Amino acid sequence: MSRRGDLDVIVVGAGASGGALALALARDGFSVAIVEAREPVPWRETDDVDLRVVALAPDARDLLADLDVWTSIESARASPYRRMRVWDALAPGELAFDAAERGESALGWIVENKLIQHTLWQALHRPASNGGTLRMCCPATIADISEDDDAVAAALDDGTRLRARVLVAAEGAESSVRQKLRIGFDGRDYGQRAVVAHVASERAHENTAWQRFMPGGPVAFLPLADGRSSIVWSLPDEEAARMLALDDAAFCAELGAASDFRLGTIKATTKRAAFPLRLRLRLAERYVAGRCALMGDAAHVVHPLAGQGMNLGLRDVACLRRVLRDARERGSDLGAAHVLRRYERERRSENTLAARGLDAIERIYGSSSTPLAALRGAALAVAGRFSPLRHVLADLAAGRF
């Protein structure tokens, strides 16, 4: 039975996906609780640029702008990239995208994950408008979930009990809710690690994102506002370990060679870190179980080569927000199977296409086979010269699937 005091939605996890969803729904007038295991590390202007950065696509920026957090993020520290150059170590041909060609100011923005999460977290503490409410439960995790006909009940580890029409798991790749619901999370292990660092270069980055496909994995240089570049270099595990162990001069020499010295010689400005890509292709077999739904990395994890993970998660947010608003307008139960299935149908197909597409690119460009190298060289050359195809690829690069 539906009870007084029941919430509309419980969101588990306050990363970019969960934080944006909880904020959006509270602003749309829903009653929401957010359950987060640990308070996010605060972002401070005086700290150096954090090593975890993402390339945000224009539609992800639009969502953050709609939630009134983009202005704070942009004025704090965000770096637009206006061009993108992609080329291959083993074959000729090059792709170049330019925002100006498309009449846009930027293809995307390089932003620290920590800044996005911190800004959303602060906004979650401001009173909701439109009659919405937001209850923060932090630090807390979900100990148990049960359902009856009208609601899903969540028992938190601190003894709090919450009931709502819908529970959304946005707790990242290791989602405990997904495991409790026994939803499979299958995929492929890349046996790679992404080595990240911020570097200075002899030549200016020209607000361009540079990416070169190498046999072991792609290396990307993402332009930072202070003139440095943030590098993401996907490497086989042993190679990554070797790169981490090198001294700065030897590492920069390897990085310069890997980037064809397009930016000239490279100078280290930070320590290096590595993120395992063990889980870089994982797809939940379902996004919905009863009144529970998965989103963001809890539902799909993709290879970082095109920088799409967070962008896909924010597209999940936009979709579920629209689906729940429509359900409320029609007077439907927010957690009804037909409502949540609509979200699942829309998002699962797009996310699967993106994940499989990125996986295929990683396989083709990560191979050193001679016939494949010839084929991909021809593909880059054709795509580079054929303007409509280049526009399609620019859309893909900017996350518009």
Ligand SMILES: Cc1cc2nc3c(=O)[nH]c(=O)nc-3n(C[C@H](O)[C@H](O)[C@H](O)COP(=O)(O)OP(=O)(O)OC[C@H]3O[C@@H](n4cnc5c(N)ncnc54)[C@H](O)[C@@H]3O)c2cc1C
């Ligand atoms: C090297 C690298 C580069 C990348 N580059 C890009 C890029 O350029 N562009 C892009 O779009 N994406 C990129 N990504 C992917 C992107 O970082 C992720 O897709 C995104 O951060 C996922 O956000 P999320 O909110 O779904 O999950 P998370 O960021 O993992 O957030 C999960 C939240 O849930 C909380 N939590 C965890 N467990 C529990 C629990 N049991 N109970 C309660 N709370 C819990 C966590 O504390 C956290 O706050 C990159 C990833 C890597 C590894």
